[in-house]
Amino acid sequence: MFEGKKGTMNKQSKTFTNRQTVTAQDVADKAGVSRASVSRTFTSNGSIAPETREKVMRAASELGYQVNFLAQGLNRKRSQLIGVVVARLSDPFRSSLLESLLTEIHEKGYQALVTEVKNQEQLEETIRQFTQYRVSGVVVTSGQPPTELVSECVQHNIPVVGINRHMDLPYVDFVCSDNKMGAELALAQLLQSKCRALGWLNYKGSTWAGVNRGKTYRRLVESKQPEFGLTLSDLTAFEDGYEGGRAAAHDYCLSLKTGSVSKLDGIFCANAQLACGFLDGMRECGFEAPKEFHLIGFDDTQITAQYSYRLTTIRQNTSAMASQAIACLEARGADANSAQRIEMIPVSLVCRHTSPMND
Amino acid sequence: MFEGKKGTMNKQSKTFTNRQTVTAQDVADKAGVSRASVSRTFTSNGSIAPETREKVMRAASELGYQVNFLAQGLNRKRSQLIGVVVARLSDPFRSSLLESLLTEIHEKGYQALVTEVKNQEQLEETIRQFTQYRVSGVVVTSGQPPTELVSECVQHNIPVVGINRHMDLPYVDFVCSDNKMGAELALAQLLQSKCRALGWLNYKGSTWAGVNRGKTYRRLVESKQPEFGLTLSDLTAFEDGYEGGRAAAHDYCLSLKTGSVSKLDGIFCANAQLACGFLDGMRECGFEAPKEFHLIGFDDTQITAQYSYRLTTIRQNTSAMASQAIACLEARGADANSAQRIEMIPVSLVCRHTSPMND
DNA sequence: TTGAAAGCGTTACCAC
DNA sequence: GTGGTAACGCTTTCAA
Numbered sequence: 065m066f067e068g069k070k071g072t073m074n075k076q077s078k079t080f081t082n083r084q085t086v087t088a089q090d091v092a093d094k095a096g097v098s099r100a101s102v103s104r105t106f107t108s109n110g111s112i113a114p115e116t117r118e119k120v121m122r123a124a125s126e127l128g129y130q131v132n133f134l135a136q137g138l139n140r141k142r143s144q145l146i147g148v149v150v151a152r153l154s155d156p157f158r159s160s161l162l163e164s165l166l167t168e169i170h171e172k173g174y175q176a177l178v179t180e181v182k183n184q185e186q187l188e189e190t191i192r193q194f195t196q197y198r199v200s201g202v203v204v205t206s207g208q209p210p211t212e213l214v215s216e217c218v219q220h221n222i223p224v225v226g227i228n229r230h231m232d233l234p235y236v237d238f239v240c241s242d243n244k245m246g247a248e249l250a251l252a253q254l255l256q257s258k259c260r261a262l263g264w265l266n267y268k269g270s271t272w273a274g275v276n277r278g279k280t281y282r283r284l285v286e287s288k289q290p291e292f293g294l295t296l297s298d299l300t301a302f303e304d305g306y307e308g309g310r311a312a313a314h315d316y317c318l319s320l321k322t323g324s325v326s327k328l329d330g331i332f333c334a335n336a337q338l339a340c341g342f343l344d345g346m347r348e349c350g351f352e353a354p355k356e357f358h359l360i361g362f363d364d365t366q367i368t369a370q371y372s373y374r375l376t377t378i379r380q381n382t383s384a385m386a387s388q389a390i391a392c393l394e395a396r397g398a399d400a401n402s403a404q405r406i407e408m409i410p411v412s413l414v415c416r417h418t419s420p421m422n423d
Numbered sequence: 424m425f426e427g428k429k430g431t432m433n434k435q436s437k438t439f440t441n442r443q444t445v446t447a448q449d450v451a452d453k454a455g456v457s458r459a460s461v462s463r464t465f466t467s468n469g470s471i472a473p474e475t476r477e478k479v480m481r482a483a484s485e486l487g488y489q490v491n492f493l494a495q496g497l498n499r500k501r502s503q504l505i506g507v508v509v510a511r512l513s514d515p516f517r518s519s520l521l522e523s524l525l526t527e528i529h530e531k532g533y534q535a536l537v538t539e540v541k542n543q544e545q546l547e548e549t550i551r552q553f554t555q556y557r558v559s560g561v562v563v564t565s566g567q568p569p570t571e572l573v574s575e576c577v578q579h580n581i582p583v584v585g586i587n588r589h590m591d592l593p594y595v596d597f598v599c600s601d602n603k604m605g606a607e608l609a610l611a612q613l614l615q616s617k618c619r620a621l622g623w624l625n626y627k628g629s630t631w632a633g634v635n636r637g638k639t640y641r642r643l644v645e646s647k648q649p650e651f652g653l654t655l656s657d658l659t660a661f662e663d664g665y666e667g668g669r670a671a672a673h674d675y676c677l678s679l680k681t682g683s684v685s686k687l688d689g690i691f692c693a694n695a696q697l698a699c700g701f702l703d704g705m706r707e708c709g710f711e712a713p714k715e716f717h718l719i720g721f722d723d724t725q726i727t728a729q730y731s732y733r734l735t736t737i738r739q740n741t742s743a744m745a746s747q748a749i750a751c752l753e754a755r756g757a758d759a760n761s762a763q764r765i766e767m768i769p770v771s772l773v774c775r776h777t778s779p780m781n782d
Numbered sequence: 783t784t785g786a787a788a789g790c791g792t793t794a795c796c797a798c
Numbered sequence: 799g800t801g802g803t804a805a806c807g808c809t810t811t812c813a814a
Contacts (some may be wrong), residue, residue, distance in 0.1 A: 085500075085579070087807055098785045103809055110810080113783055133555045134502060135807035138493040138790050141444075145536075152523075154725055159518035166512075166539045175552060177504075178537040180525045193534060220444070283627045306729055344730035366513055370665055371703035372731035446791055457801045462793055469794080472799055495792035497806050784814085795803105798800085 086127045097122035106131055137198055146393065147177045147194035149187065151206035155305065156365035157338060157380070161205060161227070164386035172390055174200060181207050188213055195220050200392030202225060206271075223396035225389045228273040235262050237392035237405040239385050243273070246378040247281040248334045249413040250360045253376070255292060256422040259330025264335040265299040265342055267308055274334040277362060281332060297328060301338055309338035313345025329357050330419075336363040340373050343418065358419035374417035384409045445486045454482035460752040465490055496557055505752065506536045506553035508546065510565035514664065514696060515724035516739070518627050520564060520586070523745035531749055533559060537781035540566050547572055548671060560752030562586060565630075582755035584748045585633040596742050596751035596764040602632070605737040606640040608772040609691045609719045614651060614737065615781040616717050618689025624658040624701055625693040626667055633693040637719060656687060660697055672704025688716050689778075699732050702777065717778035733776035743768045 088102040095102070104121040106113040123129075137143035146169050153159045156386040162178070169176045177199060187207045194202055195216065207263055211233060216237050217224050225237045254262065264281055266274050278298075285296045299316055301308035311354040318323040333336075333339035339361030343353060354360045361368060364379030387406045396402060415421040447461040454461070456475055463471040464479040464600055482488075482736070496502035505528050512518045521537070528535045536558060538549040553561055560582040570592060576583050577594050584596045608625055611620065625633050637657075644655045644701065662665035678684040678715060692698035698720030699779045702712060712718045723738030747766045755761060774780040 085807090088809095090805080099808080100785060100787095100810080101783090104784090107809075109783060116783080129556050130551065132557070132807050133552075134497040135790085136790085136809075137780065138491070138497055139807085139809045141790075143493060146685055152521040153518045154515070156513070156515065156518075159512045159515075162518075163775060165514040166537065170538065170545075175556065176537050178535050179529065180522060186529075192489065193492075196489050197534070198491070198493055204463075278695070304724065310730065340729065342631075348730065366665065367726055371669065371707065405656060417519050444791090447793095448791080458791090458795080459803095460799090463800090466793080470799060475799080491791050494806085495793075497808085498791085549804060696785045706808075786803085786811105786813085788809105790809085793804105794804085795802105795804085797802085 075400045077251060079330065085132070086129045087132075088129070091120060091124045091127055091129045094127060095119040099352050102129075112400040130407075140256050141198060142200055143198045144174050145194075145197050145199045146390070147179070147191070147197075147199045147202040149190060149202070149204045149206055149209075150178060150180050151182070153180060154336075156367060157336060157363040158205070160365065161380075161382045161385065164382035165203060165205075165389065168383070168386040168390050172388075172394070174175070184208075184210070191217065195222060198222075199391075200397060201225065203389050203393070204229065204231070218400075221400055223393045223400075225392045225396075226272070227385055227389055230272060230276075234404060237250055237396060237407070239388045239407045240273070240276075241380045241385065241411050242329035242408040243277045243280045243411075244284070245408075246277065246362065246411045247284045247332075249411065250281070250378060251284055251288065253413060253415070253419055253422075254330035254332070254358055255288070257330065257354075259358050260292060260294055261326065261328045261330070262294055262296045263328040264296060264333075265301065265309065265331055265338055267301045267304045267338060269304070270334060281385065288290065296358075297325065297363055299331070300341075301341075305337040306341035309333070309341025309343075310348075311341075311347035312338070313342045317346070317351070327357075331357060331359050333359065333361045333406060336361045336365045336368050336375065336377060339375055339377070340367060343373060343375065353418040354420055360419050364414050368414075369416070376416045376419035377414050379412050379414050379415065381409050381411065444491070445488045447488070449486055450483045450488045453486060454478045475528075500557060501559055502557045503533050504536050504553075504556050504558045505533045505749070506550070506556075506558045506561040507540070508549060508561070508563045508565055508674050509537060509539050510541070510660075514538060514694075516695060516722040517564070519724065520739075520741045520744065524562060524564075524743040524748065526758075527742070527749050530738065531753070533604045533628040533749075534667055543567075543569070550576065552579060557581075559756060560584065560749075561603060562748050562752070563588065563590070567631075577759075579709040580759055582752045582759075584751045584755075586744055586748055587630070589631060589635075593763060594755070594759065596755060598678060598747045598766045598768065599632070600739045600752065600770050601742065601767040602636045602639045602770075603643070604767075605636065605721060605770045606643045606691075608770065609640070609737060610643055610647065610771060612760055612774070612781075613689035613691070613717055613720060614647070616689065616713075616778055618717050619651060620685065620687045620689070621653055622658050622687040623655060623692075624660060624668065624671055624690055624697055625696060626660045626663045628663070636693055654657055656684065658687075658690070658701075660700075664696040665700035668700025668702075668780075669702075669704035669707075670693070670699045672708065673695070676705070676708035676710070690716060690718050692718065692720045695720045695724045695727050695736060696726070698734055698736070699726060702732060702734065712777040713779055719772075723773050727773075728775070735775045735778040736773050737770050738773050739770055741766050 088099050091102045092099045104110045104116050182188045191213045205227045227239050265276050299312050301312040361375050361377040364377045368375035369378050447458050450461045451458045463469045464476050540546045550572045564586045586598050625637050660671040720734050720736040723736045727734035727736050
């Protein structure tokens with residue numbers, strides 16, 4: 065009775081003030097049903113008669129009703145939001161990963177709360193804010209979230225998944241490109257191309273993924289050493305990205321001249337940016353791939369395909385990673401205590417000019 | 424009395440179940456004040472005694488209290504969320520713009536709700552969802568939002584701002600790189616380099632920004648025509664991005680050979696991707712910049728600086744654009760009826776190898 | 783299947 | 799300055 069009256073008043077005020085928000089009560093009044101039925105119509109949760117549903121739908125669309133996600137989330141103690149932590153979008157691989165994540169997130173009916181973090185403090189603040197929005201999950205593509213904060217998420221029952229970075233925490237899942245497979249593909253390609261003096265190029269302050277790729281690669285090379293007589297030298301970039309790779313090439317060429325290092329014929333690289341920089345740096349010194357050395361990068365970003373580079377690379381399957389990540393979140397959302405999932409996503413070799421296909 | 428009892432019960436259940444959410448009431452109980460005072464402490468809205476504030480703060484931090492943004496937003500009818508519409512993050516300029524937007528959004532205390540739209544329908548759905556989260560504003564960096572939907576935002580009192588795309592709607596603000604200034608800088612550079620046979624390269628289905636740049640450029644060239652005896656030919660790319668530019672170069676070279684077009688010596692390009700592709704395409708045909716022609720691009724993306732390209736470009740100031748955009752949203756949030764703002768952001772010329780600095 | 787009513791956690795207005 | 803209380807708009811038992 066009182067509710068009904070209130071609803072009527074709402075509709076009146078709607079007519080006079082300039083289009084206020086239309087609520088479930090308004091729809092209920094118009095359809096001649098209860099607020100509860102309206103809710104049921106829109107949540108496919110709880111049973112409702114087809115004809116009631118129909119009435120509600122009609123009333124709703126006539127009024128232009130839309131669920132208020134804030135109220136819904138408050139009530140359910142969970143929003144349809146997924147928090148995404150990114151860093152350095154200027155790296156094309158990062159942005160393509162983000163792109164895949166956004167696509168997947170929307171496809172599954174969520175909205176993405178995206179934060180770029182520049183340092184550790186920001187990360188903490190960010191994750192805290194995510195919990196304040198009662199997100200359905202958090203995807204960390206960058207930075208090392210402090211154990212304590214992540215545990216806070218877990219306590220709030222918010223699933224967390226890391227992409228290309230391991231977090232040794234219980235209940236935190238993990239999606240990663242198969243770096244072992246990448247190492248195998250790269251090495252096979254270099255071996256077939258008769259490379260024996262191998263090099264590994266990475267940035268000194270590399271990400272977890274970069275370090276892991278290096279370790280995996282070294283282990284593999286060592287295991288094949290007896291059979292092929294391989295050597296593996298570390299080339300270190302002291303700056304990240306393109307310029308880091310370019311400088312590393314200059315350093316390397318200088319060492320070659322002074323004779324403090326011997327010539328390498330097959331170089332594998334932690335990421336595409338470094339690889340492109342290295343390629344250009346070598347060019348400046350007069351060395352061309354694949355004539356004088358073979359070069360393989362990681363991350364098959366757009367630029368690697370361009371005419372000036374045509375880089376042979378290991379391609380990461382970002383859409384598979386994204387869909388696995390969201391799947392992890394949903395699974396853990398359903399059962400918070402399920403075993404930790406570690407999903408390895410297969411990678412593939414894209415042969416281009418800097419280490420062309422054999423035969 | 425009842426409230427007090429309830430609070431106590433909450434705290435108890437907290438002890439027994441595994442850390443439930445702590446509410447303002449819990450803090451109020453612990454601090455021995457009312458829920459209202461807790462709210463005042465956290466919103467700098469309404470007056471509160473310093474010592475009360477202190478008590479609340481202490482209690483809050485001991486309990487680990489954090490405001491529930493969902494409840495806050497529901498009550499205020501507005502969340503601290505800003506919706507951002509992007510497209511094709513694979514274009515480095517887009518992702519760098521997004522990066523600037525994210526930075527600005529967080530700096531101003533908001534969170535970003537990011538959606539990548541692939542088509543018109545998605546855009547509509549997206550904007551609708553933004554309103555359902557009661558966002559404080561919407562930034563459109565891509566796509567043409569349907570008039571009706573934007574009006575819906577306006578009716579919901581949600582400010583909308585477009586970046587690098589004009590929306591001829593009242594109450595919708597607009598931030599744009601100064602394309603006229605870009606045209607002037609580019610033309611001045613080409614004229615100083617003695618270029619007279621000019622070309623304009625753009626994608627057939629270009630964005631609003633691209634088309635606008637072309638129009639502005641043509642107008643400017645025509646105004647200088649009498650003085651310098653200029654010609655301006657359109658080069659059209661039938662595909663977007665790098666490959667489009669490359670193909671356009673091939674087409675152009677072919678036309679040169681058949682004599683169906685005369686040689687151009689100064690080419691200005693709607694964006695960096697096209698420009699890099701064009702440069703590579705010309706290389707494949709044996710033409711080098713700046714020896715055989717000058718080339719200037721738009722968008723000073725990372726790749727343009729790389730050794731293999733060293734492209735002279737017009738640089739857009741993404742952080743200025745981002746901060747203006749958010750400023751527009753806040754201004755309109757404060758006064759929904761203020762006059763439409765159109766903010767032109769100055770651009771600058773970055774001289775590199777493809778059209779080197781004169782003297 | 784449906785409706786009434788009790789929250790969800792805040793904020794803001796109104797007395798004191 | 800502070801506390802009580804009515805919203806905010808929705809979901810979800812619990813009876814009927």
